[in-house]
Amino acid sequence: MSVKYLFKERLEALWNFGLKSGSNAGEEGEAAALGQQGERTVQSVIRGALPMLKRAALLSVFVNLVALFPAVFSLQVYDRVIYRGGLNTLVALLIGMAILMAADLILRSFRARVLRVAAVKIDGQIASDLMNKILAIPLRQLEAKSTAAWYALFKDVDTVRVVWSGAVAMTILDLPFAILALGLIATIALPILPVVLAGLACLASLAWYSSGEFRKRRVEEFARARRRDEVLAEVCRGREAIKSLVQDDSAKRAWVSSYNSWVQESFSKNGELEDQRELSTTIMLCVNVAITAVGAFSVINQWMTVGGLIASNMLASKAIGPLAALSGHWRSIAHAREATDRLNDVLAAQEEKQATGLSLPMPSGALRLENVSYQHVGAQKEVVKTVSAQIGPRGLYGLAGDNGAGKSTLLKLLRGLYEPQEGRVLLDEYDLSQFSRVELSKWIGFLPQTSQLFEGTIVDNLRRSNPDASDEQILLASKRSGAHDFIAKMPDGYMTQVGEGGNRLSGGQRRRIAITQAFLSDAPVLLLDEPTNDLDFAAETHLMAVFKSLATVKTIVMVTHSVRLMSICDKIIYLDKASKLHVGATPEMLKLLYGISVPKPVAPVAKPTVAPVTDQSAPGGLSSASAVSDTDTSGKAAQA
Ligand SMILES: Nc1ncnc2c1ncn2[C@@H]1O[C@H](COP(=O)(O)OP(=O)(O)OP(=O)(O)O)[C@@H](O)[C@H]1O
Structure with missing residues (x-):
């Protein structure tokens, strides 16, 4: 020196x-x-x-x-x-x-x-x-x-x-x-x-x-x-x-x-x-x-x-x-x-659960609610009160109920975002409360009720929910959600700036990007809060086929008010005003709840635009190239 x-x-x-x-x-x-x-x-x-x-x-x-x-x-x-x-x-x-x-x-x-x-x-x-x-x-x-x-x-x-x-x-x-x-x-x-x-x-x-x-x-x-x-x-x-x-x-x-x-x-x-x-x-x-x-x-x-x-x-x-x-x-x-x-x-405020650090096998996707109660801060009474249910493994579940019944709250409880004040939420044999939010994200994909994007490009926003996602995975998830169609047509494609809160995109475009984010997770459970809100008929039709196909290997629970979407579900879970859960097969539940028979065919599920999804635990999972075909979202199938 x-x-x-x-x-x-x-x-x-x-x-x-x-x-x-x-x-x-x-x-x-x-x-x-x-x-x-x-x-x-x-x-x-x-x-x-x-x-x-x-x-x-x-x-x-x-x-x-x-x-x-x-x-x-x-x-x-x-x-x-x-x-x-x-x-x-x-x-x-x-x-x-x-x-x-x-x-x-x-x-x-x-x-x-x-x-x-x-x-x-x-x-x-x-x-x-x-x-x-x-x-x-x-x-x-x-x-x-x-x-x-x-x-x-x-x-x-x-x-x-x-x-x-x-x-x-x-x-x-x-x-x-x-x-x-x-x-x-x-x-x-x-x-x-x-x-x-x-x-x-x-x-x-x-x-x-x-x-x-x-x-x-x-x-x-x-x-x-x-x-x-x-x-x-x-x-x-x-x-x-x-x-x-x-x-x-x-x-x-x-x-x-x-x-x-x-x-x-x-x-x-x-x-x-x-x-x-x-x-x-x-x-x-x-x-x-x-x-x-x-x-x-x-x-x-x-x-x-x-x-x-x-x-x-x-x-x-x-x-x-x-x-x-x-x-x-x-x-x-x-x-x-x-x-x-x-x-x-x-x-000094209490923090969420820290990561356990355990490397556990991927669960099969069986969700169980055991006498779960939850009350929001400042609320007079529980929004969800001693509810119990068994959901999955695998299958498409529609979560229905009146406005304010507590469906979104229940979905957040299933995701581990809220911890029940009473009872337990289990995924396979595991109580969710023992895991961190990050650990649970590998097992449970989530689509919130409102799509929240952040300043940056489309691809930046997609990577936010899975920073390790490869370009291929992003492309496949986008095709699966139907977002790829509109993104590919934009002059800057995936590098398009979305603006503050995504305000340079339409509501439906924001929704499709949010759905892509949920699809980017390779999780065996997908929780979707009103997934087809803001979507046009063709996009909804496309997604219905995707959900149906994914539900053969994943447990999908979606909150929806759309009878069309409900009609393709295997089961309907109805949350009533007294915070009671009623679970039943779709035809019976639709008749019971709305007095209607399942219109057949409601969606082109007979001829899916999405190829059958293989077991997601196999390497590739969502990223498997065969899982999604370049889907036609024009709605022709639905009209057929
Ligand atoms: N963060 C919160 N703090 C306090 N109360 C809340 C909060 N979120 C929801 N609630 C209350 O909990 C109840 C259930 O809300 P939730 O959003 O779960 O209903 P929902 O069934 O999803 O309704 P919708 O069909 O209208 O979306 C409502 O009465 C609502 O006012």
């Missing part, structure tokens, strides 16, 4: 004050973002940043010491240079001050840099812990808060970071040095000391008076700002409904009400704060005037020098400045404390 390199390394270490270089700090943040850090609280993250904060405090010692020198300089200039005509002394003092000013600049920029790195560490770790936590919290807990409330937690991270590494931290670091300035005043201008102490007492009372929110542990303005943001988020999400159903007035009313509530509080509180700020400025001015008056009297009586008067005026602002600034920082501190409590609550 060359001397030059060593020197450079030492210099970098000195510049970084023993911290890792900027790029390493980034890597640290990245590692944290990937969830490689253990569980934490906000306090433990701050403790982790303490070495940096201590370095900033150490630098503050030097910064504050250097900051006393201009006063000493003035003292020397007035008392020695002017009275004795000591030009040489002036030059020497000027050189000394130039060196000190340069040192001051370097120390300040070091301190700012150390605080910046501390900010990255604090923000990076809390934000990544929060993100990991949000991803690990059970769906039930996630649903208990609004989207905007989860989003606001990241603003809380900003608040904590700013307080610990911004102006508030600097003020707190500067506070103890008021004593140093007072000591110097006592040495060079003792008669001035009582005036400064009186000023300090006034400012301390003001700081105490203005700390109401800090003492109450609540900043009302920010609580109202969060409510305003929640309304705003809802208005933005519902923009299509607002436009098409002309809900402008109600949207505006909701926004105006939340906005007014926030603005009223903000206006009155900020008015109070401004008054306090003005008062502290007036107190400081009064202190200056009093110092000059008392100083002049003392100089006349030769109790102190003119230099002492000038210097003590400068020192007084050093002594009382941080305390004056503190009155303006209380709300930030109070807000940071509230934010810390909120973040700690979330960081």
Whole structure:
């Protein structure tokens, strides 16, 4: 290693004050973002940043010491240079001050840099812990808060970071040095000391008076700002409904009400704060005037020098400045404390089941509900109450029931997304509650009721649900869902950008991509929530054949209100209003429920457009090229 390199390394270490270089700090943040850090609280993250904060405090010692020198300089200039005509002394003092000013600049920029790195560490770790936590919290807990409330937690991270590494931290670091300035005043201008102490007492009372929110542990303005943001988020999400159903007035009313509530509080509180700020400025001015008056009297009586008067005026602002600034920082501190409590609550929240790590054989796909009950957060009663049923292995099951009967909830219980409060859900002999969500995804494919795509290309979205999927698997799943037809016709094909939430695609196109995602799993169980919603007749026809074919090797349970779709099911599971499950063969159930006979043929199941699917446990499974033929979705078969 060359001397030059060593020197450079030492210099970098000195510049970084023993911290890792900027790029390493980034890597640290990245590692944290990937969830490689253990569980934490906000306090433990701050403790982790303490070495940096201590370095900033150490630098503050030097910064504050250097900051006393201009006063000493003035003292020397007035008392020695002017009275004795000591030009040489002036030059020497000027050189000394130039060196000190340069040192001051370097120390300040070091301190700012150390605080910046501390900010990255604090923000990076809390934000990544929060993100990991949000991803690990059970769906039930996630649903208990609004989207905007989860989003606001990241603003809380900003608040904590700013307080610990911004102006508030600097003020707190500067506070103890008021004593140093007072000591110097006592040495060079003792008669001035009582005036400064009186000023300090006034400012301390003001700081105490203005700390109401800090003492109450609540900043009302920010609580109202969060409510305003929640309304705003809802208005933005519902923009299509607002436009098409002309809900402008109600949207505006909701926004105006939340906005007014926030603005009223903000206006009155900020008015109070401004008054306090003005008062502290007036107190400081009064202190200056009093110092000059008392100083002049003392100089006349030769109790102190003119230099002492000038210097003590400068020192007084050093002594009382941080305390004056503190009155303006209380709300930030109070807000940071509230934010810390909120973040700690979330960081301590119970997580989903961790992976067992066991490599178990693929189940056959037999689902069993044993006296399962489930109640949503905030609901009055159970939506599913002591239900039992045996589903599969293999076969196509239609899950029917009135709106709000609990079908989607039941499907999520079967997927292990909700854990029953009573009873068990079993897949073969395994209780689902022992496995992680990721482990279950290998056994159970799922299609949610609403299709949610994310910004990016079609293929990015497909890979989200199975990052290991090969191009062939993606192609086959797309052909199976019927998505390939429209994707292939797009100018950018699978690389087409879908836009925010998939808004550049039609509802039916989004649905087909969501179905492709479900098909990308090689699981023996497929749970589909209203799969053919938004689909045209031909696409539904195509999928009916696919489902029928897949059901020879998989257990498929689909929630549906479509009698056409129900008619191809082997069995219908009906969830009634009293949360009772009725399972029966399709013809009998359709007659019983809707008073209709199965129209024959409803779907072209006699001549499937999908080749029979081989046992999915065999290598290839869904990806088997023979499983799907290039399907005609024109609906000709249905018309036949
Ligand atoms: N996240 C939730 N928090 C609180 N209550 C919920 C939640 N999700 C659903 N519910 C309630 O549970 C009940 C069943 O909802 P679910 O979505 O399971 O019904 P569904 O049978 O699928 O209805 P639909 O046919 O209309 O889709 C409804 O009364 C609903 O209000």
